[in-house]
Amino acid sequence: MENQPKNHTRVLxxxxxxxxxxxxxxxxxxxxYSVEIxxxxxxxxxxxxxxxxxxxxxxxxxxxxxGVELTCRIREKDHATHIIIYTSHGEREHELDALDAGADEFFSKDKDAELLAHHLNNLRTRITKGIKRPHVYRLSPITSYNSASRVLTIGEKEIQLATIDARFLQLLCAKNNEIASRDxxxxxIWDKASLHKEPELKKYACRVRKALEPDPTLQIKSQDGGYILLHLER
Structure with a gap:
């Protein structure tokens, strides 16, 4: 564990x-961290x-x-502050509402708090370097995804994703190494138009897997009735 203050990064x-x-x-x-409750x-x-x-x-x-209303209020004028929804399971609709309101990702309360601290440490590194783009997900050392522009960058290659492919990847990124259920x-992706969409979901998973192929450390796996985006260290 890190016991010395870094730069007094403020967490509300x-x-x-x-x-x-x-x-x-x-x-x-x-x-x-300097933490205000x-x-x-x-x-x-x-x-x-x-x-x-x-x-x-x-x-x-x-x-x-x-939390959804608070996110909306903040995003009306502030697109730089990184917003993490620290949530329990069983709040699917609220999570999606918060994501659409401008939240960047979800982190489950069921995980060890030290994992959250480690994740924040990575964010702090970006903040201290002046990288204030909350909608950019760092997926691996060579791969990032800008959910606002729908651009996947792998090395020096930029891939413009189609709308649904982009939404699928954003939802996986926001789940932060958690399984995203099919529901x-x-x-x-489709809001309430959910009938007979599982075959479509499989198709988009395959398309995003194809887009990620240049980075072999990234995998989308079908697991426990959903999908998860994994970064495999090599």
């Missing part, structure tokens, strides 16, 4: 469960307006102003 953590918030705060502070959406909104954080860690089910993907 909106969470109404006091115990959960305080435990994570202690872990992140050991990694050198907001117990409800209004407090988080006021804290954000008072001093913009580098990273916003956001629960969805917040009192006063929920989640179908709803995220």
């Amino acid at each position: 953590y909106a969470e109404d469960n006091k115990r959960t918030a305080e435990l994570l705060q202690k872990i992140l502070e050991l990694h050198g 907001a117990p409800d959406g209004i407090t988080a909104w006021n804290a954000y307006r008072r001093e913009r954080p580098n990273i916003l860690l956001l629960d969805l089910e917040l009192p006063e102003i929920d 989640y993907l179908i709803q995220g």
Whole structure:
């Protein structure tokens, strides 16, 4: 574990469960983060307006102003702050609403908090280098994906993805090494038009796999009734 402060990267953590918030705060502070806890959406909104954080860690089910509305408010004028939805399972519709509102990714509360800290450490490196493009996902050392422009970059090659291919990849990226269920993907791509879409989903998975082929460390696997994007270290 990293025990020395790095650069006082500011994290605003909106969470109404006091115990959960305080435990994570202690872990992140050991990694050198300055963490402010907001117990409800209004407090988080006021804290954000008072001093913009580098990273916003956001629960969805917040009192006063929920996570989706808070994301909408922030994205109206701010496209630089990285917004992570720190969520439990079973909130598929809310997750998709937050993603469409401008959230960048999801991180499950079921994971070890040290994994979240490690992920934030990678974000901090980007922030300190002045790379403030929250919609760009770093998939591997040579591959990135810009979900706003739908451009997949592998080495020096840029690939413009078709609309549904791009949405499929964005949904996998946002899940952050979690399995994206078929229902989640179908709803995220076609909204309520979900009947008989599983064969279509398989087709788009194959197309995105094809686009990722130049980087052999990246794989899309069918697993436990869904799909997951994996980076295999080599």
